């Protein structure tokens with residue numbers, strides 16, 4: 464009996480914690496993000512999935528809403544969903560948001576026994592080799608690329624070559640601490656974008672059912688995207 468307990472604790476000590484991070488502008492968060500996050504957490508049996516809103520994006524125009532408002536919409540969206548965690552480290556830093564620094568800070572906080580995954584849609588991965596110190600991102604985490612309706616990776620692009628050189632299947636991903644790229648098509652494949660939601664609101668159209676009601680109520684109260 465004693466041996467059995469020892470074996471179990473030895474195994475659990477050996478097991479690495481798996482933490483995935485989905486960074487985004489979330490202007491606003493929608494069901495495309497939330498379903499993807501939930502399905503991914505379940506499929507890969509992750510210990511934690513963090514939604515990481517950026518403060519000042521470096522790669523696109525200024526968001527339509529304040530960082531605090533985007534953070535608040537995320538908090539409302541997951542208020543009754545304990546399996547999704549909001550990480551506000553980029554919002555707390557009043558500076559341009561670079562993913563490499565967020566991953567470094569996460570690694571320092573969570574320790575070396577945690578395997579990190581950076582989650583991104585294929586549209587976002589399409590510019591990955593132009594990200595700040597992107598090679599270091601691959602030394603800190605594995606990448607998980609989500610297919611997204613309407614988006615494909617261009618042939619012969621640096622990103623396609625990078626994917627070909629580092630692609631992993633699920634078994635290889637399980638063994639790798641960093642540097643592997645795993646592409647997967649999640650079951651739901653929701654064709655929702657924040658751009659579409661902002662456009663609809665601008666035109667005075669309803670966006671109900673594209674995002675959580677609590678987020679929609681907040682948008683209306685704060686008169687966002689009008």
Ligand SMILES: Nc1ncnc2c1ncn2[C@@H]1O[C@H](COP(=O)(O)OP(=O)(O)OP(=O)(O)O)[C@@H](O)[C@H]1O
Pocket residue numbers: 485486487488489490494495496499582583584585586587609610611652653654655656657658659
């Ligand atoms: N419907 C979706 N399915 C899968 N991934 C998504 C979906 N929407 C966004 N993502 C991914 O989530 C991350 C954060 O996305 P972001 O906050 O920019 O949302 P978005 O809908 O793409 O916004 P925008 O239209 O303003 O660019 C990115 O990696 C993006 O590729």
Ligand SMILES: O=C(O)c1ccc[n+]([C@@H]2O[C@H](COP(=O)([O-])O)[C@@H](O)[C@H]2O)c1
Pocket residue numbers: 485486487488489515516517520521522523560561562563583587593594595
């Ligand atoms: O660090 C970078 O250079 C970098 C360049 C482009 C995008 N990102 C991150 O990628 C995430 C998705 O961005 P977006 O535009 O799809 O919302 C978000 O967390 C951004 O901060 C990061």
